[in-house]
């Protein structure tokens with residue numbers, strides 16, 4: 001085996017823990033994780049990153065790239081540059097907000113063609129489950145999508161309607177027929193409709209319009225359907241910590257349910273959001289500090305499997321100060337790792353926990369067996385982090401297209417010094433290489 005690169009650090013995070021090591025890379029794959037002072041094979045280049053920590057490249061399974069169709073909101077070029085700069089080496093694109101949405105094989109091919117030349121990191125696709133595309137689900141599965149997203153309440157774009165409970169059952173039955181995965185935006189439409197709806201700049205009014213009950217009920221219904229149909233389901237962007245006991249009980253009982261939460265729910269609180277600051281608007285919403293504490297408990301005890309960005313940008317004109325009408329979505333692709341590391345560290349967690357939540361967990365969710373860990377046989381994808389360094393978020397330094405972010409002005413721990421994709425450095429102190437990402441399809 002021809003080793004062409006050795007990446008050396010005093011702190012490499014492997015599945016067995018953090019240790020000094022030299023990672024031997026051959027043809028883009030990790031050949032071996034060797035002792036720190038292992039001899040560098042003839043012909044191999046040594047890259048010694050000193051005390052910076054080498055993490056497996058992050059896997060972000062929840063990104064709205066919006067390309068083609070709403071490329072002015074975000075695109076594959078800008079989104080994957082932001083990912084690379086932030087230590088993410090694999091992202092999965094959500095099926096909506098692009099035009100066309102990823103709801104037929106033909107549409108998937110359109111999206112893949114657009115992404116191919118622009119991808120700075122590896123890119124895969126989720127399909128979409130709509131009321132009228134049940135016949136398209138199996139062909140999409142066969143074409144390599146990683147699973148199917150559905151909404152249970154209005155999605156925010158008219159071309160991606162939600163499923164009612166009967167339609168959810170029909171789609172879930174179809175998808176479980178080929179052991180596929182349904183990923184669900186779980187807010188119950190009846191609870192949303194019953195909540196007070198007031199427009200204006202007050203965050204408290206917006207929060208009241210998206211109550212915890214909407215999430216709790218939708219999640220309970222989803223668990224019931226998953227149990228009845230023996231289907232695999234995944235709860236997207238969990239905000240309401242009230243749902244954690246029900247989720248934990250379902251998992252313990254053997255229901256095939258997994259859960260993600262997002263950096264904004266875990267690092268930002270309703271109490272700190274200024275009125276009119278709609279860069280903080282997303283659905284479900286950022287809730288109170290006490291809710292956030294419970295979400296961290298859910299991470300600690302394993303009820304929450306992963307942390308992913310739900311990066312969902314728009315143009316600045318759609319972020320009006322009125323919370324009711326502003327576009328809902330938070331842009332954080334480049335900042336997820338330092339945001340989570342800053343808060344995790346404050347709460348007594350370490351970087352191995354962060355790796356479990358942001359690399360290993362999402363890779364497992366998507367069945368990406370070559371990603372998510374530093375061990376022989378996996379892709380040589382790395383995020384190199386100076387965990388002690390701090391920086392203050394300047395939107396002008398972000399790579400995503402519309403430089404709006406809820407993190408502006410925050411001082412965060414953890415600077416990504418370089419990012420590596422299949423043994424090639426794709427980001428170096430914020431300077432990005434030419435695109436070398438590949439389009440991924442589900443393994444099986």
Ligand SMILES: [Zn+2]
Nearest residue numbers: 062094310312
């Ligand atoms: Zn989303």
